[in-house]
Amino acid sequence: MIRLGLCCAFRDAPIRFRTTTAAAMLRLSPAERLKRLADIIGANIEALLSAVRFCAGNGIGSFRVNSQILPLKTHPAVGYQVNELPGSEQIVDAFRECGRMAASRNIRLTFHPDQFVVLNSPRREIVETSLAEVEYQAEVAEWIGADVIILHGGGAYGDKPAAIARLRRSPTPVSRGEKVHRTGK
Numbered sequence: 001m002i003r004l005g006l007c008c009a010f011r012d013a014p015i016r017f018r019t020t021t022a023a024a025m026l027r028l029s030p031a032e033r034l035k036r037l038a039d040i041i042g043a044n045i046e047a048l049l050s051a052v053r054f055c056a057g058n059g060i061g062s063f064r065v066n067s068q069i070l071p072l073k074t075h076p077a078v079g080y081q082v083n084e085l086p087g088s089e090q091i092v093d094a095f096r097e098c099g100r101m102a103a104s105r106n107i108r109l110t111f112h113p114d115q116f117v118v119l120n121s122p123r124r125e126i127v128e129t130s131l132a133e134v135e136y137q138a139e140v141a142e143w144i145g146a147d148v149i150i151l152h153g154g155g156a157y158g159d160k161p162a163a164i165a166r167l168r169r170s171p172t173p174v175s176r177g178e179k180v181h182r183t184g185k
Contacts (some may be wrong), residue, residue, distance in 0.1 A: 003108060006055060015050045017066045018043045025078040037071065038085040044069050045094045048144075052098060056105035059120035063107055067114045067133075069140060074132040082139075093142055109146040111137045115146060120154035120167035123166030127170055 008015070018040045025033045048065065055063050072078050082088050102109050115129040137149055154164045 003061030004059075005064060005108070005110075006051070006060055006114075007064045010051070010054070013050075013054055015046045015047050015054060017069065019068045019071045022072060022075050022078050025072060033130065034080060034085050037080065038087055038091065040071055041069070041091055041157040042087075042094070043086070044071075045091070045098060049094075049096045052102045052105060052109075054106050054109050061106065061108060062110060063102070064110045064112055065140070065144070065146065067137065069138065073136045074129065076129075095140060097141040099146075103145055108148070109141075109144050110148040110150065111141055111146055112150040113137060117151070118154040118171045119151065120163045122157055122166065127166075131170070138179060 020036070020040055025036070028036060039077060044066070048069065051063050055061070070082070073080065080089060099109065101107075112131070113133050116126075117133050117136070118126055121127050121130070121131050134149065134151065140146075141149055151165050154163065
């Protein structure tokens with residue numbers, strides 16, 4: 001079956017996913033920061049519900065969830081665990097409701113990490129931050145029933161065989177022998 005899909009943002013529809021910056025969050029106390037992040041995430045959950053409804057109403061069978069649905073989740077200075085957020089249980093329950101709605105309308109939800117996620121980087125710290133980002137998206141994917149996270153192998157860095165070997169060694173589903181659908185060359 002071929003499904004037409006949308007990619008995380010709407011140009012004309014009044015559906016907007018919110019984000020913030022680390023600089024803005026650092027101006028707040030830790031408690032205020034977590035409250036603000038919970039509010040933004042709540043708005044993003046509403047946007048995801050609206051996106052699912054839009055897709056269902058327009059014959060669109062797939063929606064790629066915004067990588068920043070939990071803004072700054074893995075940021076080194078302002079990152080957080082979901083259970084630290086006020087109303088964390090309600091947040092997770094609301095994400096699960098998004099998944100149920102998508103499933104009931106036959107909308108496939110997917111993820112695709114941002115360009116800074118490079119699992120085969122020669123720099124260990126880049127691989128570690130990339131893994132943290134993939135793990136956070138996998139957690140949300142479980143909540144919403146998303147069955148696909150599209151991962152790029154990364155750059156060749158002037159030595160394609162070495163880059164492929166680094167990807168194979170990285171602690172990912174690829175290196176653990178789990179089922180992974182690979183495309184491209």
